[in-house]
Structures are given as structure tokens and as C-alpha cells.
Amino acid sequence: MAKEGILLVLSGPSGAGKGTICQELLRTYPGLNYSISATTRKARVGEQHGVNYWFVSHEEFQKMIKDDELLEWAEVYGNFYGTPCRQVKEMLKNGKDIVLEIDAQGATQIKKKFPQGVFVYIAPPSLDELANRIHKRGTDTLEVIKNRLSCANSELSYVHNYNYVVVNDEVQEATKKVAAIITAEKCQVTRNCNIVKDILSNVNK
Numbered sequence: 275m276a277k278e279g280i281l282l283v284l285s286g287p288s289g290a291g292k293g294t295i296c297q298e299l300l301r302t303y304p305g306l307n308y309s310i311s312a313t314t315r316k317a318r319v320g321e322q323h324g325v326n327y328w329f330v331s332h333e334e335f336q337k338m339i340k341d342d343e344l345l346e347w348a349e350v351y352g353n354f355y356g357t358p359c360r361q362v363k364e365m366l367k368n369g370k371d372i373v374l375e376i377d378a379q380g381a382t383q384i385k386k387k388f389p390q391g392v393f394v395y396i397a398p399p400s401l402d403e404l405a406n407r408i409h410k411r412g413t414d415t416l417e418v419i420k421n422r423l424s425c426a427n428s429e430l431s432y433v434h435n436y437n438y439v440v441v442n443d444e445v446q447e448a449t450k451k452v453a454a455i456i457t458a459e460k461c462q463v464t465r466n467c468n469i470v471k472d473i474l475s476n477v478n479k
Contacts, residue, residue, distance in 0.1 A: 277466075279366045280459055281388060282306075282373040284452070285381045286396035287426045289404045291442040295396060296375045298449040303456065307372050309362050312338065315353035328358070345387065348379035355380065371456070378432035385435065392459050394452055395436040399443040401426060 286292045300308055312328040314335050323329045330338075335354045338344050347356030357374060365372055374384070381393055398404040404426055433439050438455050442448040459465065 277369055279370045281391040283381050283391050283393045284375050284396055285378050287429045290396045290398045292375055292396040294445055295449050296373055303453050307370050309372050309374050311355055311357050313355045346380040346383035348377055350377050378429055393436040395433045395439045397439055397441050
């Protein structure tokens, strides 16, 4: 029977770079899988349905909530985001590691339901740098940008609910730190309780 996979949850303020780090991890860390979230927001340029997100209507999302089909969900900046639970549970059961890129509200819900997950908060080097990144991204209106920045202080206060915090001052270094966290978590005694038993059982073989 395969050892249960690790559920890695990445969160952080908009513009902190959690999406970029997530992409780098998927490109460089062996066997890591991405769980696609559902959202009611409109797709940005270059985003694809079923690749970046499951883009659904508000009516469809409400039905998913009613039918208990979401591991977590939250309303962020007027749109709904959530993680379909069936695929996540099946992948973990089959020993596959999964990374979720979600907001702090969703991470709090998951931690209550799945405390054995690995929760990593991606923080910006400073609020000034955070503002620069959001402006350079060029995907949001000035009103949305202002709203995101005003929420940054309260969002940063969630860091105490996480197992780790990684400051994203340089993407490659931040990605290496998160990869090291995954590797260390795989070596935790609580995740490898049968190792000694297996070693001892093979002594006379």
C-alpha cells in the first residue's frame, strides 16, 4: 500500500509570488502534482479552463458548496474560490504529493479538516515591493490594486497559522526553500512510522 502523499498548502498576499513559486516547484520537484481550484472570477489573458482554474458560474459554485464537493472555499475580492475535494483525496491516498495555492481563509479551513498538511506562507520582502509587483503585473484595475494593498496587512497576520514562512525576495531561492521543506517533511517520523518495523522484519531474510 502506498504511503499517503503530502498536501502542501501555499498562501500569501496577492503579488507575493506564490503562483510563480508553485509553477517552479511543479517544474523542478519530482512527482509533485497541482490541484486545480474552481473560481467564479473571469479568466485572465493566457489562462485556460481546466489548466489554471475551473472557471464556473456563481450558480455552479453555490451548487458545489451545497453538495459538499469542496475541501475549502472562500470569497476573495468579490469572487469565489474553492478546492474540489474528490480528486485531492484520491491522489493523496495513492501516495501522490499535491500543492495547493490558496488564500489564508481557505488554508484555515483545510487545516481544521486536514491538520497533517504542510502549510507554507509566502511573504513579500516589503509592502513597497508588494505594491510594485502588483502594478507591474498589469492584470488588475486601479480599484482592485488599491483593495489588494489595503488587505495586505490583515492577510500577513495569518502567518501564525502556518508551519513555515518563506520570504520571496528571489524566486529561485524561495523555491529551493519550499522544496527543502517538502523533503524534510517526508522524513518526519510520524510519516514513516513503519520504517523500523519493516527493517526489523527483514533481519532474518
